Amino acid sequence: MRLLALRCLYVFSFSSLFLISFTTANAGVCCGGGSALTGVITGYEDRRFSLSSTYLKNIGEVDTAGSSIFYPGSEQESKQSFSAQYAQVLNARTQAAIAFGKSAGYWNDLDLSVAYALVPRLTFDTTEILVLGYGRLVLPSGHSVYELKSSESLAAITGTGFTQTAAGWVAQRTYRHFDFVGAGEVSRMWSTQSSTRDLQHSWKSFVYAAAGWSFLEDGRVGLGVRGLWQAPKKVKNRADGAEALLYPVDFSLAWFQNENVSWTFQWSDETLLGPVKNSALSRSGSLTFSYRGYSDL
């Protein structure tokens, strides 16, 4: 009985793969990596552990007027990063997650989140919509652009330099072999002072839409688009910066090895859609291993 139920659930859990892999994407704009979206559980598992390896290439940049420059291939800097994430359901409606990673010898920003099912899915019928609201805290444990040392390049930047708090939502629904995900987030970057920087608070936000198709018994392909906006950065005794816009596109291919283990390959490209403003442009590929644990049914 338990196996039958798991089989049922794991088919319907495909769409949550997208969110898992999405968390490994770079945050874009300039500068600093880390998770793009909090790692909420949208399937029926009650715990999930994920490991990701991401290879990112900095292709070029776009200025405030929207003019794009691509670097010749030999000058495109690359970066390999690794990240881990653990999410745990706390009760019927609440869950918590932690994500961290490392690249270029530095830690990424530490990402903590708590999610609450505003519209819970009470049955195994995944055509029911699931809506989660979440709060998120990102601590600046990464190596930010404000801490660069001589000869370090953009690839050495692994954090934003800001403590961030965010509020967001994730909605998910399936229809036959298709699944649809929508998400949005507003984030405040808090003022930070140190001997080398005096950063004033700022804002950023994104909206996200994705769709996936589950094929055969174990696979899923997905396509997602994110619109990311960042308010001008403010630094004391400096003129305000300019706002930034970016539209990363994600393609993903996932395979469920069994009820517990899944593998996801994701390709993320920031050069496809516009208008982009005031941002670095990158492409990345990531491979994510995920283990899901289920409580007794």
Next chain:
Amino acid sequence: MFVLLLVACAESPLYNHQVRSKAQEVSTSESDGCRELPLLATSQEVSICYQIIWSEGPRVSQESRAQLLFTGNALVDLERFELWMPDMGHGSAPTAFSSGDGRLWEIRDIYFIMPGSWEISIQGRVRDSHETFSLTLPIRL
């Protein structure tokens, strides 16, 4: 989503971009001649002009080096030579400069980490005086 993709493709960086090397050096008018140093106390007795001479660069990603030459009737102590990207709201790694003789300062470890609009902030003081100065030089890479 399909409509969004169609609309957004029109302004896609992929279809509207230039390919440009980061190593390309940019000519700058700063080495064209000596400019008067803007002194904050506007002293009548001190008259100094400055000139930046790029010995390597300016260029992106690789180290650039420059000489900052002060000429006039007083010596200058350089206190800050800092890179800043105003649109992005960040700078780069700290630069290093030699303890000059009051006239010629050698600046090294100048790393413009990406192309775009940069500013060079220079601060210092006139030796044996209360005069200080602060200037910002734009540079496009």
